[in-house]
Amino acid sequence: MGSTILQRGRVRAGVAITATVLVVALAAPATAGDGHGHGHSNDYQLTVMGTTDLHGSALNWDYFKNAEYDDSAHNDVGLAKISTLVNQVRADRGDRNTLLIDAGDTIQGTSLAYYYAKIQPISKRVEHPMAAAMNAIGYDAAALGNHEFNYGIPYLRTFEKQLDFPLLAANATNDKNGRAAFTPYIIKSVRTPNGKPVKVGILGLTNPGIAIWDKANVEGQMSFGGLVEQAAKYVPEMKRKGADVVVVSAHSGADTSSSYGDALPFPENAATLVAEQVPGIDAILVGHAHQEIAERVVTNTATGKPVVLSEPLKWGQRLSVFDIDLSYSRGHWTVQSVDASVLNSNTVPEDPTIVSLLADEQQTVVDYVNGxxxxxxxxxxxxxxxxxxxxxxxxxxxxxxxxxxxxxxxxxxxxxxxxxxxxxxxxxxxxxxxxxxxxxxxxxxxxxxxxxxxxxxxxxxxxxxxxxxxxxxxxxxxxxxxxxxxxxxxxxxxxxxxxxxxxxxxxxxxxxxxxxxxxxxxxxxxxxxxxxxxxxxxxxxxxxxxxxxxxxxxxxxxxxxxxxxxxxxxxxxxxxxxxxxxxxxxxxxxxxxxxxxxxxxxxxxxxxxxxx
Structure with missing residues (x-):
């Protein structure tokens, strides 16, 4: 699938879209032993990679210093670095056995992001550099972050149209009709060596704080419910529709807290609460808090089953990797274990494909900020x-x-x-x-x-x-x-x-x-x-x-x-x-x-x- 990997998110034929779910079939050859590390055809390993809080970081560049990005920990940033890590994981695990998701805050935070929001706003003719890079890398889905709303809903809708993958937000509702304002979740059907597809549900949750932080942009147009409440609504629905694996992409920190106190009835950082209180979730990609969590195991209080959390820091400094082991028995797949880790983008060079793709936009912004x-x-x-x-x-x-x-x-x-x-x-x-x-x-x-x-x-x-x-x-x-x-x-x-x-x-x-x-x-x-x-x-x-x-x-x-x-x-x-x-x-x-x-x-x- 190496020659078609960049087309993964672009396939439109055979995609069924409803008000609440987007179902995509991923083809994979049914050859024995294709599940990475498994020889038995009834065992399979799926790998889900994740980024979060990219904040307009496309390349490894500090616009304020006019130099390559560096900090006291010698972190690197940007999608060009992430692309190299993703390519390595795909080569190791097998392209067909991997998915790539994001947990939000994509289009705000750097001079690059500001330029294409305010100086030369994106349009039908002007593509957002983050959209171009994420499409090229081949993302499968992304949750919405609170900063996605900074430039207003029309701007966000323009960005959404430029993506070859869906933006997910199960807890964003349209005030006019009470319906989901964005796709709440997708279910991807991944073919396996034994010919029995694994159905992977990906639920997106955004931050309730949007109602406060971007009140001027969303008031009267969209409302944002609690993460636990909406996950409790949609996870059973995903299960009913056949999801063998449920992964949540949550723009919400792991450690329960709220910067806005009790101004809203829903906590700002609630990823651990979702893991504890909503049965049926296998893994959560955590965002928003700008923390590095390689792996945190939380026990669901209803089922006693472990839920694995991982947060890949910020700005493309890390890539979370969930390895999900499944076995097939009695007509369905069962998750046996989930392991998570993070890869450091400072260990690899930038992907020259992404650097070349964004060269003109990068030079335009560098010239602007140095004027x-x-x-x-x-x-x-x-x-x-x-x-x-x-x-x-x-x-x-x-x-x-x-x-x-x-x-x-x-x-x-x-x-x-x-x-x-x-x-x-x-x-x-x-x-x-x-x-x-x-x-x-x-x-x-x-x-x-x-x-x-x-x-x-x-x-x-x-x-x-x-x-x-x-x-x-x-x-x-x-x-x-x-x-x-x-x-x-x-x-x-x-x-x-x-x-x-x-x-x-x-x-x-x-x-x-x-x-x-x-x-x-x-x-x-x-x-x-x-x-x-x-x-x-x-x-x-x-x-x-x-x-x-x-x-x-x-x-x-x-x-x-x-x-x-x-x-x-x-x-x-x-x-x-x-x-x-x-x-x-x-x-x-x-x-x-x-x-x-x-x-x-x-x-x-x-x-x-x-x-x-």
Whole structure:
């Protein structure tokens, strides 16, 4: 099947599509011993490979550094690397004995993805590079991630049409008719050496948080139910339709938690719950959490049977491989065992076929991000922005607050304007001298849009107290390494609070100043909160510039989801930053950053010294 492997997802003849299921027959020669590692014709091994959270990573390239991707663990990224791993597995197991799936978050996250969403949007004539690469590699199905909705449903539908395989989302429903908005699952019939096909059911589950994070794009159009609830509905249906193997592709982390607290009745990360509570599942490809799980075995509480989970990190850094052993007896196939592992993409070269396929698009985007748009009077770095006042976050807050203030009308125009920004990217830096799109884009690596909301002084303090949960205690003054103070574990962040859930708040026309006293208990850490040198009163009113992720409940910050919205033009913050530099030509920290820090970490009122 080597000569036809790239056509696997493109076959349309003999494909039956209904409202709830897509059934595809895969041909395989019925020769004895074709099941990898099995000589008996009634034994068979199926291999299901999986990726997740590709986030626009097609090639092994860091657009912000203008160099091959590298990190402290020397990971590599991209579909070109994945393609090489997939080809190796297919060669080892036999093409006909493998399937390839993805668990979502495909079309957002890199400059490549942004360019083909906003600069030269995909259309009937412009193909998304991720679609081109995934079609060429030969994916069989992909679950939808929450970031698939960032550019709106029409854009997603255009991407969907460009794919040679289905996008799956059993828990996405159309608000107009209550029906499935996407194909919930597929059943693939794989022929085996004994002539008895194995029917492989692949169920796709997306994240309920879409209703919060992309409310502006989906409200009134689609709803997103719980993963457990929808799996419980569809797995029995798949079984009734003959699925011998059930694999779930879930854009939901393994460790149960929700960044949005109780704002939704369904947990954000629920893959383990699905394994425990829904009988009949053999394996789950986990996504969303950007964690590496080679293999985790969870016992289903109803049947006592094991369910194997695997999560291949992110960005194409790993490939999950499920080896599923089956035996045929009394007229049907039975899963005997499932083993999972991950392959590291840094062990192989890029597939030259994929590199060549995307060469023109890659060069177009590289040229775009390296274009000079202004100059900076001095260098600025985000390396320390998590634990000390940094000019780069002041710049983001200045641009955001200025954009909101310019649109305020009536009595709102007289209110003081504040802004929040998070240290998304430790590696972000603005050089002295020429500044490119790439430099500015590196400051804001998410495609968030800007809103303005009204908060009272009491709500501002509560917001900052929530943000201060990011820090671990420091019960005495002194010098602390950053790692001993940041990324505190909380009930909603069992693996540590991520950097993107720590916000710095600043004022536009006057400085907002405060200390974070780490000798104080959580909830009582913000000390000396003042605006323009005057203590902030509980009833004082402010307009706060905030991103859509945060305003819609991401991070579960208090007060924001119900606050009056006074500005929402759906403008992306990264583009606002780029546009500001183009318009002003010069980036001068003296314009937006105070000589003295607006905020600092203290212990008992004494400033702390923090080392990298």
């Amino acid at each position: 000079v748009i202004g100059t900076s009077t001095e260098a600025m770095s985000a390396a320390t922005a998590r634990y000390e006042d940094a000019a780069v976050l002041d710049f983001i807050n200045y641009v955001q607050a200025g954009a909101v203030k310019a649109e305020l009308t009536g009595a709102d125009a007289d209110l003081p304007v504040l802004s929040i920004a998070a240290p998304f990217n430790k590696d972000a830096a603005i050089p002295q001298g020429d500044v490119s799109v790439r430099d500015i884009a590196g400051l804001y690596i998410y495609d968030n849009t800007l809103l303005g909301i009204k908060l009272t002084g009491a709500q501002v303090k509560a917001y900052l107290e929530k943000s201060a949960e990011y820090f671990k205690p420091a019960l005495a003054p002194g010098t602390y390494p950053a790692a001993s103070l940041t990324n505190a574990v909380t009930p909603t962040a069992p693996n540590g609070t991520p950097d993107y859930n720590y916000d710095v708040m600043g004022g536009l026309d006057q400085p907002l100043t405060y200390d974070i006293d780490l000798a104080q208990p959580v909830g009582s850490r913000v000390v000396g909160l003042a605006y323009g040198g005057v203590p902030v009163s509980d009833t004082q009113e402010f307009v706060v510039a905030i991103n859509n992720y945060r305003q819609s409940g991401g991070g579960n910050f208090p007060g924001v989801t119900t606050a009056p919205v006074v500005y929402n033009r759906q403008v992306e913050i990264r583009q606002l930053l780029i546009d500001w530099v183009i318009a002003n030509e010069v980036v001068d920290p003296a314009v937006f950053s105070s000589t003295n820090p607006d905020w600092q970490l203290t212990s008992g009122g004494t400033p702390l010294t923090v080392t990298p």
